[in-house]
Amino acid sequence: MDEQVEDLYSVVNERRWTIDYVYDLTSKVHADLDGNGKADQTDYWGLVTSSVNDADGYMQGSLVSMVTRDEEGYPVLSVDEEKMADLVSRVYRLMWENEGCYAITGDGTNIQDTLAQDKALLATTRLSAVVSSLGDMESDYGILPYPLQDENQPAYGTRVQDAVSLWCVPIDAKDSDMSCAVMEALAAQSWRTTTPVYFDMALKSRYSRDPETSAMMDLIKDSVLINFESLYNESIGNPWFVLRTLMPQKKDNFASYWAGNKKVITKTMEKAMDKLKALD
Numbered sequence: 001m002d003e004q005v006e007d008l009y010s011v012v013n014e015r016r017w018t019i020d021y022v023y024d025l026t027s028k029v030h031a032d033l034d035g036n037g038k039a040d041q042t043d044y045w046g047l048v049t050s051s052v053n054d055a056d057g058y059m060q061g062s063l064v065s066m067v068t069r070d071e072e073g074y075p076v077l078s079v080d081e082e083k084m085a086d087l088v089s090r091v092y093r094l095m096w097e098n099e100g101c102y103a104i105t106g107d108g109t110n111i112q113d114t115l116a117q118d119k120a121l122l123a124t125t126r127l128s129a130v131v132s133s134l135g136d137m138e139s140d141y142g143i144l145p146y147p148l149q150d151e152n153q154p155a156y157g158t159r160v161q162d163a164v165s166l167w168c169v170p171i172d173a174k175d176s177d178m179s180c181a182v183m184e185a186l187a188a189q190s191w192r193t194t195t196p197v198y199f200d201m202a203l204k205s206r207y208s209r210d211p212e213t214s215a216m217m218d219l220i221k222d223s224v225l226i227n228f229e230s231l232y233n234e235s236i237g238n239p240w241f242v243l244r245t246l247m248p249q250k251k252d253n254f255a256s257y258w259a260g261n262k263k264v265i266t267k268t269m270e271k272a273m274d275k276l277k278a279l280d
Helices: 009-013 019-026 052-062 081-094 111-116 125-136 176-206 211-222 239-246 256-278
Strands: 042-048 067-071 076-077 103-105 122-124
Touching: 009 211, 019 042, 019 081, 019 122, 042 052, 042 111, 052 081, 052 125, 052 239, 081 103, 081 239, 081 256, 111 122, 111 125, 125 176, 176 211, 239 256
Parallel strands: 042 103, 042 122
Antiparallel strands: 067 076
């Protein structure tokens, strides 16, 4: 396929890289490569994505906030329902009202392979998949952040996959302060030694095909959004799973979804906060 695509790096830098822009770019890009008359992953697509894990990325990508703090400084549920309804509508349109999008109703672990095989114009994936799957790709590729919700958004946002490793200090630790100090020292040393090798030498050099992609890596890193509601999501009633719940079901009615879940999430979150307060 030979699409006429403008310089997407400039689109990102000019903050025109929005969900609607991606829709307009990909909506007419589709070719039945094997001639079987079926829309499947063997075709060529404008966008290949997952309606589960990759849908989560639009939450951070749109700088969604679902909590505020009470007078004691503890998180309480507080959702801009109009903004969330708009986000759900835009992502639904991108995935399910887009003839150029192939959305997988699974976690999409092999999506990057479709891109590596030159069967997609765009594909959502993780940076780790760039290292594992795209390094030996013959065609050139670029890396871009998740799109803005709209052009009024002040900055980009990037998700960190929630399946991360955590260190904990047991309640019977003889010197919890020392345990924390050691973990902090190890993390600091890793930041000084491991991070530069992985980020600067691997991602920004080995796996970036041009200086513009290298700059995009900096933008993506600088826009990482790690927030309470995504980190503690499964302990506070799963408020963060709005898109990964609705998109696989091909539903876009956020209002009814939230009306049916808000009370349970609020109560679950209150119980979690009671447990945190008890630790004091």
